[in-house]
Amino acid sequence: MSRHRTRMIRAALAAVAAVGLAVGALPMSGAGASVRHQSSGAKCPLGALKRAKGPVEITMWHSMPRANEATLQKLTDKFNASQDKVQVTLLNTITYEDTLQKYVAGLSTGDLPDLVQIGDGDTQQMIDTQSVLPAQACVKADHYDLSGHLKRVIDYYTIQKTLWPMPFNVSGPVLYYDKTKFKSAGLDPEQPPATLDAITADSKQIVDRGVAPAGFGLKTEPGNLEQWLAKAGELYVNQGNGRKGRATTSLFDNRTGREVYAWMKDIVDRGLAVTNPDRGGSIYDNLLGIGNGTHVMTIETSASLGTITDVLGSGAYPDIDLGVGPMPGPSGNGGVNVDGAALWIVKKSAPAKQAAAWEFAKFLNTAESQATWAAGTGYVPIVTAAADSPAVQELWARIPGYKVAYDQLLSGPSNLATAGPIIGDYAGVQTAVRESWQRMLSEGTSPRAAAKAGAEAADAAMQEYNARVGG
C-alpha cells in the first residue's frame, strides 16, 4: 500500500482519537455527599406487600455449596409452602466474590435479585452502592425484636446505629485436627493448642515422633490476621475499626501483629508447617492435607464442618478422628469476630418485593429456621432460642465440634475490636496482607519489614478506594 495512503489513514485515526479525547474532556461532576447518612430516609414498604394481590415472587442469590445449599433449599421450600404471599426462588452464584461482582455488574445491566447474600467483608461496599434498603428500616417499621440475637452478630452488621443487612449464616474460624495422630504423637487429643506457641510446640512433637511430615497446615488466609487482632482486643483499622468514619489507615502493624508475623515465619522456617493457598483450585488443600496425612492441624472456617462430616461419613479417610477446637491465638480483652455472610434487601426492586424479601429474611432468622440451618450446616445458630432447641442440643451432644464456633462468639466483651473491622476496599487490604505473608515466607523478608510493607499496601488500597468513592 502506498506510503501516502498509510499516512492518510494514520492521520484519520489520530483525528478520531483527538475528537474522542476532546469529547472526553468535558468534565463530569457529581454530588459527593457522604454516603453514610443516606440511610436515615429509608422506609420499609410493608404496606405494599399487604396490598399485593396474589403471591409476590422474589429471587435470592446465594453462594452456599453442597450440603449447605441443600439445607437452604429445604428452608426455602418450607417457607414457600407455609404461606401464599411470597414465593422465593434461589439462584446459586457460586462464591461470595462472584456474587458481589455479579451484583455490581447488575447495577449496570439491571439484572438484580431482590435479596442477596453477601460476604461479611463487603459490607461497606454494599452500603456504598446506595442500592440497598437497610434492615434497620424494616426492624423499625415491623417492630422487630433483635434482643434474641447473638450480640456480636448484630454488632458486626450495625454501623452508626443502623443494622444494614439481616444476618443469616455466621461462622467462625476453628482449629481442625486429627485426634488419632495426636494420640500417636503423645499429645492429649482433648487438649488442642490454644496459643500460637502451643501450635509450634505440638507441631514439633508431631514431626519429631515421625507421625506426619508437618504439624500444621498454614493457610495464608488474611481473615485470620483480623481474628487474631480481635482476640487480642485490638482494632484492625482506624476510625473506630471503620465504624465511626471511613477507615484510612491500618493498625495491625503493632506488637500483636508483628508477633503473628514472626510466629508464621518461625513455624514455616523450622519445617513444622506447610503453607496452603487461600484461593483458586487448591483452596481446601489445608483440609485435604489432614485427610492425606501431610499435616495434622489447620485453622479453617466452621462453615466447612457440614461438608466435612458428609465426606467423612461417606467412608473417605477412614483413619481420621476429626477434632474441632477453638481458634488458637493471642489472648487479650477481645474475642473472635463473626465470619460468614448476611442478607441484603435490594432497594431497586418494587416495594412489594422489598417487603417480601424482608419477610423471607425474617423467616430465616426464626429460632426454628436457625435450628434447622445450624443442624444441617455447622453454621452458628444466631438466635439463642435456636441454640436451646432440641435439634441443636442433640447435634451438639452428638458432635461437640459444632458447638465450638458458637461458644467462641459468646466469649469476650462487646467492644469495637470484637465487633470487627469495616473496610471499603476489604479485598484490597486482604491482598496486601496475603502478599506481605507470601513475601515473608518465600523471599525471606523479615517479619517486621513484612508487617510494615503489608500495612503500607493496605493503607494505599483503602485510600485509593476512598478517593474513587468520593468520600
Added chain:
Amino acid sequence: MTLDAPAVAGTPRAISSTALETRMAGHRGRTWGHVGRYALLSVLAFVVLFPLYITVVNSLLTPEQIASRPPTFFPTNPDWSTYSRAWTNGHFGQYMLNSFVVTTIIVAGQLVTAILAGYAFAFLDFPFKRTLFVAFLATLMVPFEVTIIQNLTTVTNLGLYNTYAGLAVPFLATGFGAFLMRQAFLGVPQDLMDAASLDGYGHWRFMVRVAVPLARPAVAALGVFAFLTAWNQYLWPLLVTKDDEFRTVQIGLKQLRNTSIDQVNVTFAGVVIAVIPLVVLLLVFQKQLVRGLTAGAVKG
C-alpha cells in the same frame, strides 16, 4: 584422494572417498538409526500423550487411589460413575448444548462474512479497496483485551448480556477469514471467469455456483478453524454469562474444578467430556485443519 567412478550405475561423476565412506557408514548406521528413531519417536509420543492419558486414567479412579503413593497408572476397577456425575453435577449437558449453539452461530457467521468479503476483495473493483483490506487485517492486530471493556458495555446496552447472541456477536467476522477466502478466490482460473461472464453469470450466481465450490477446501479449513477457536473460548464467555443457562463448556470446567475439590476424578471426567468433540473433529477433519492452520505461514 579420489577414486575413479566405479560400479554405481548412472553416476558418471567422481565420488570422493569421504563421500563414499560416509554413505557406507550411513548404510550401517541406518539399521541402528531405524530402531533408534522409533525409540526416540515413541519416547516423545509418550511424553506428549501422557497428560491426556493420565487424565483418562484418573477419571476412572477413586479419589483415594488418585492420592495414593505410588500412584495407580491403570484403572483395574474403573469407576464409570464419574462421567455421569460430571455430566449431571457439572451441568455438562447444558454447557455442551450452549457451546454447540454458540459455536455453530459463530462458525456460520464467520463463513458468511468471510465468503462475502473475500469475494468482494477478489473479484470486485471499488474505491479504497486496499485501505479496506488493510483495515480488515488490522483487526487481527487489536488484542481482544483492548476491546472487552467496551464490548461488555455494548452487549449489555443491546440487551444481549447472558444470551446466545451476546456470546456470539463480537466474533461473527474475522480478518483472518476474509483474508483466507480472498486468497482462495484469487485462485479461480481466469478462463472459468471468462466463460461465466460469457454465459451471462452475475456475481451472485458466479459466487454460489463457481467460486465457493472451487474454494471448498478453504471454506472447510475456515470452518474447522472457526469451530476450534469458538469452542475453546474462555474470557468472553466468562464475562458475558452469569448462570448455568448460558455458560459454556470451558467455564463449566472451571466451575466443576472448583466445586469438586475432593473429587478430582469427577473433574477429570469433565475434562475428557470437554475434549471428546474436538478429538472427533480432529480425526475427521485432520487434513482441512492442517490447511486452515497453515494458510499464510507457508509460501507456495
Added chain:
Amino acid sequence: MSALANEAGLDLAVETRRPRRRRSRRIRETGLAAIMLAPALVVFCVFVFYPFLKNFDLALYRVPPFPNLPSTYIGFEQIGEVLGSQEFLDSVWTTVLFALLTVPTGIFLGIVLANLAHQKLKGVGIYRTIFSSTVATSVAVASVIFGTLMNPQVGLLPWLGIDPHPPILDNPQYALIGVAVATIWQNLGLSFILMSAGLQAIPEELLEAADVDGASAWSKFRNVTVPLLSPTIFFAVVVGSIFAFQTFGQIDLLTQGGPLRKTNVLTYFIYTELREQKNPGKAAVLAIALFAITMVLTLLQLRFLERRVHYAR
C-alpha cells in the same frame, strides 16, 4: 505494512481479476462490494474499532466502583499514575518473560518433532497424529490437567520428585514456569502442524542433494532445513508472540495472577481491574498499553527478524 503484506503472501498488485472495466461497471461493483463488505464491517466497527477508540476516552476518567457515583475527569494524571506504577512495570516484564518462555521453546519443540516425524518410516502417521493431538485441547483443558498434575496433594509431579516448597503454582519463583509448561504443551500440536507443513514445502531434491554431498544430519539441519523453514518460523514467532501477549485463561485457572503477582500478565491485570476493582478507567489505560506494546514488538520483529528470513522465491 507492506513487509507484513509480503510475508502474508499478499500480492497487492494482482488484486482484481478483470483486466478491463468501464466506469459504470465500477460503480455497480462498488454498490455490490458495499453490500458484501457490510456485514463484516459492521461487526468490526462495533466490536473492534469503536471499543479501541473508546478506550482512549475511558482512560481519562477516575471511575468509581459503582455506577451510582460520578466519574471524575482527571485526564492524563491517571495515565501517568498507572504507567509509572511498579505494578504496571512488573506486569509488562511478566508478560514479556512469559512470551520468552513459551514462544521459542514451542517453536523449537515443534521443529524437533516435525523433523523427527518427517521421515519415511512405517507407521509414522500414528506419531504424527499423536504429536498433533494437543490441538484438540483448550486452555481450560490444559490448565485443569496440569494444575492437578502440579498439585501437592494429588499431583504426580511431586511424586516424581518435583516438589518444591511452596508448591510450584504457589511458588513465586516457579509459578510462571509452571504456567508456561502447561501452555507449551497445549500449543505443541499447533506448532507441530505448522512446522510439518513448512517442512513439506521444502523440495525433496534440496534435502537429498545435501545427503549426497555427505552432509551430516546436524549440518543438513542447520544449513538446509532451518533456512528453508525460516518463513514458517518467522510466521510462528510473530503470531506466537501476539498470542503469548494475550494469554489469559491459564492464569485465571492456575494462579490468579499470583503468587505475589509473579504471573500477573497484562491481560490478567486488566481483568482484575475490571472485575474485582471495578475500575474500567485504569483497565482502559492498561489495555492501550498492551496494544501499544504488541504493535511495537510486532513491528520490531517485522523490521529486524524478517531480514534473516530466506524466501525461496
